[in-house]
Amino acid sequence: MPKTKQKKQEILKSFKDKLATAKAVVFAKFTGLTVKDITDLRNKCRKEGVFYGVAKKTLLKKALDEAGFNLPLDGEIAVAFSEKDEVAAAKILDIFAKDHEQVKFLSGILENKILTAEEVKGLAKLPSKKELLAKMVGSIQAPVSGFVNVLAGNLRGLANVLNAIKNQKTN
DSSP, X not given: OOHHHHHHHHHHHHHHHHHHHOSEEEEEEOTTOOHHHHHHHHHHHHHTTEEEEEEOHHHHHHHHHHHTOOOXXXXXXXXXXXXXXXXXXXXXXXXXXXXXXXXXXXXXXXXXXEEEHHHHHHHHHSXXXXXXXXHHHHHHXXXXXXXXXXXXXXXXHHHHHHHHHHHHXXX
C-alpha cells in the first residue's frame, strides 16, 4: 500500500475511533487563523481532554457516513472531539471564537444526535461537568454546615449558662 494511502487509512481509523468514543463532537470553520492561533487553540483543547484537529473533508465525511451521520460539510473543517465532558469542546471553541471571529460553528453531535450550529452555541453556554459537581457538593454541604452551626450554637449557649452559674456561685 502506498504511504499516502496508508496514512489516509490511519486518519480514517482515528476519526472512526474518536467518533465511537466521543461524548460530543463539534465541527467549525476556521479559515484565516494563523498557525499561532491554531496552536494556542490545540493547547487549550488538550488541557481539557479535547482532541482538536483539521479534517480532510473526504476522510471525515467517510467516517461520519460509516458511523451513520449524514452531515453536509464544505470548506475547511475543524473538528473537536470531547471524550470526557459533553460541553468542553463547544465551550472552548465558543470562548476562542469571541477573540477570533474567523471561527464559526457548523454543527455538532451529542449522544448520537446531530446538532445545528445554534444548538452547539447553546451547549457551550451550559456549565461544565466540574462546575455542576462543585455546585452539587456545595448544595449537599450547605445543610450539613447549617446543622453544625445550630449544634455549635446550642453548645455555646450551654457553655454560657454553665459559665454564668459558675460565676454566680463564686460571687
